[in-house]
Amino acid sequence: MTQLKELTQQGLWTNNPALVQLLGLCPLLAVTATVTNALGLGLATMFVLIGSNITVSLVRDYVPKEIRIPVFVMVIATFVTVIQLLINAYLFELYQALGIFIPLIVTNCAIIGRAEAYASKNPWHWSAFDGLMMGLGFTAVLLLLGGIREVIGNGTLFAGAELLLGEWAVHLRIDVFTVDYPLLLAILPPGAFIVMGFIIALKNLIDHYREQRAQQPDKVVTRARVTAQ
Amino acid sequence: MSFTIATSPHTHQRRTTQQVMRWVYLCMIPGVAALTYFFGWGVWLQMLLALITAIFTEAACMWLRGRSARFAWRDHTAIVTALLLAVSIPAYAPWWIIVIGTSFSIVVVKHVYGGVGQNLFNPAMAGYVLLLISFPVQMTSWPVPQSLAQYTINFADSVSLVGSGYTQSGYNMEQLRTGVDGATMATPLDSVKTDLSRSLTPTEALAKPIFNDIAGIGWMWVNLAFLLGGLALIYLKIISWHIPGGLLLGLAVPSILMSLFAPGQAIGLSLHLLSGATMLGAFFIATDPVTAATSNRGRLYFGLLIGFLTFVIRTWGGYPDGIAFAVLLANMCVPVIDRYTQPIAYGHGGRS
Numbered sequence: 001m002t003q004l005k006e007l008t009q010q011g012l013w014t015n016n017p018a019l020v021q022l023l024g025l026c027p028l029l030a031v032t033a034t035v036t037n038a039l040g041l042g043l044a045t046m047f048v049l050i051g052s053n054i055t056v057s058l059v060r061d062y063v064p065k066e067i068r069i070p071v072f073v074m075v076i077a078t079f080v081t082v083i084q085l086l087i088n089a090y091l092f093e094l095y096q097a098l099g100i101f102i103p104l105i106v107t108n109c110a111i112i113g114r115a116e117a118y119a120s121k122n123p124w125h126w127s128a129f130d131g132l133m134m135g136l137g138f139t140a141v142l143l144l145l146g147g148i149r150e151v152i153g154n155g156t157l158f159a160g161a162e163l164l165l166g167e168w169a170v171h172l173r174i175d176v177f178t179v180d181y182p183l184l185l186a187i188l189p190p191g192a193f194i195v196m197g198f199i200i201a202l203k204n205l206i207d208h209y210r211e212q213r214a215q216q217p218d219k220v221v222t223r224a225r226v227t228a229q
Numbered sequence: 230m231s232f233t234i235a236t237s238p239h240t241h242q243r244r245t246t247q248q249v250m251r252w253v254y255l256c257m258i259p260g261v262a263a264l265t266y267f268f269g270w271g272v273w274l275q276m277l278l279a280l281i282t283a284i285f286t287e288a289a290c291m292w293l294r295g296r297s298a299r300f301a302w303r304d305h306t307a308i309v310t311a312l313l314l315a316v317s318i319p320a321y322a323p324w325w326i327i328v329i330g331t332s333f334s335i336v337v338v339k340h341v342y343g344g345v346g347q348n349l350f351n352p353a354m355a356g357y358v359l360l361l362i363s364f365p366v367q368m369t370s371w372p373v374p375q376s377l378a379q380y381t382i383n384f385a386d387s388v389s390l391v392g393s394g395y396t397q398s399g400y401n402m403e404q405l406r407t408g409v410d411g412a413t414m415a416t417p418l419d420s421v422k423t424d425l426s427r428s429l430t431p432t433e434a435l436a437k438p439i440f441n442d443i444a445g446i447g448w449m450w451v452n453l454a455f456l457l458g459g460l461a462l463i464y465l466k467i468i469s470w471h472i473p474g475g476l477l478l479g480l481a482v483p484s485i486l487m488s489l490f491a492p493g494q495a496i497g498l499s500l501h502l503l504s505g506a507t508m509l510g511a512f513f514i515a516t517d518p519v520t521a522a523t524s525n526r527g528r529l530y531f532g533l534l535i536g537f538l539t540f541v542i543r544t545w546g547g548y549p550d551g552i553a554f555a556v557l558l559a560n561m562c563v564p565v566i567d568r569y570t571q572p573i574a575y576g577h578g579g580r581s
Contacts, residue, residue, distance in 0.1 A: 183363050
């Protein structure tokens with residue numbers, strides 16, 4: 001049970017692939033202009049991460065150490081191809097919105113990083129859970145980034161969610177505010193870098209406060225008497 | 230044998246950041262006066278809004294950082310940032326343009342990096358670029374010189390225009406940009422660039438009424454006024470000649486070469502030097518002591534780089550003027566420039 005808790009905490013917070021390891025920034029920054037795109041890419045990445053972690057973990061005893069990286073890359077590329085074809089077949093409009101960034105999941109360092117650092121050394125069920133948690137952590141950051149950018153740059157939330165979730169999701173769309181001239185910078189790549197910087201700063205700030213709170217009980221100063229009675 | 234002790238040859242003049250900054254904005258007076266004469270009162274409203282925003286955002290940042298706001302106000306750098314941004318944007322842009330731009334300059338470009346002296350990018354120009362790529366329509370609605378405009382703008386109209394987007398008689402910016410012949414007028418650089426891309430020759434492109442002066446009515450005098458203020462800054466030893474000299478040289482040499490070898494596509498030397506933001510950029514913006522290179526040789530290279538990049542952007546880029554982008558790009562190169570132009574201290578090794 002402690003292992004599960006440890007993996008959850010690692011994936012979602014202390015070792016979050018997007019906020020701490022800063023891996024996979026290319027898709028992270030490029031497609032998070034809206035929540036829908038962020039969610040689509042996040043789910044795709046999570047699927048690839050779980051699949052590749054399980055496969056790598058299963059074959060880890062049969063792969064010679066010298067060629068493990070090419071083998072891992074082949075495994076990841078296979079899963080990316082699978083997810084790409086699936087999205088192309090069932091969610092064609094999302095496929096067009098995400099464009100080149102679906103095949104580019106293969107270059108997401110977070111995935112090969114987990115294959116190398118965790119899945120190649122641990123049994124498959126732990127690896128699967130690790131993939132799930134890392135994927136969730138990545139998706140959470142994508143969603144947050146996409147949400148902030150969509151609100152600032154467009155004034156909406158969940159616009160176009162029906163591309164991903166089906167017809168009913170049209171009603172998810174929230175118009176936060178309407179302006180004649182949205183702040184275009186937020187949905188352009190520089191905006192992604194700036195918002196990402198602020199999110200990382202926020203995470204560090206929270207960590208800082210937690211650390212301070214954890215240390216506080218030790219700071220009880222007992223007054224020493226230095227003068228003679 | 231006598232050992233005479235000579236006093237140190239170091240002269241020391243106490244000059245605080247506040248004094249330097251005060252001279253910078255005092256030397257902007259001729260340029261602002263020229264802007265007011267040719268384009269009306271809008272620039273004063275923008276400066277006022279920018280100052281108010283800068284003072285409040287700076288205080289908010291200092292409060293968040295747990296420091297005294299008065300300490301930050303006292304060095305006057307925020308005032309210079311605000312004023313530079315205010316004179317850079319179109320004079321009748323809506324009020325929220327300058328508020329967003331100044332807040333971004335102060336909060337993200339200056340204080341996120343650690344406040345005065347720590348910022349990597351020129352705050353005013355980073356704010357300008359944010360505005361230009363976010364609000365292209367408002368940021369390219371340059372007013373027409375009053376002598377050519379169909380409708381003149383008085384002070385009450387300026388207030389109404391900046392506040393609501395309409396003058397008291399109900400004209401919007403698009404209508405105000407029409408000349409006496411009823412056609413919308415572009416800035417000199419924009420007009421020439423558009424005409425050259427339509428395969429007109431430079432002579433044809435320069436045949437418009439806006440070019441009755443050498444480099445565009447209004448714009449030429451605005452640039453000359455900023456040149457005057459800039460020369461005063463050099464005379465007062467607030468800035469050295471290296472950055473403005475390098476910038477003007479980096480802009481002039483390629484434009485002369487272009488005029489000689491490809492006259493059909495050349496914008497021309499006088500237009501390059503006396504239009505757009507050239508003089509403001511050369512003497513007031515690129516010379517920001519924080520984001521420019523440190524040594525004199527480095528400053529020269531820094532200036533040359535900005536001038537050349539401006540030429541490239543104006544000639545082949547998507548925007549009619551490129552000072553802001555060139556300054557930001559050169560800001561990125563400053564660590565490299567500083568590394569390779571570091572002077573050798575006496576007694577600490579050398580080339581031999």
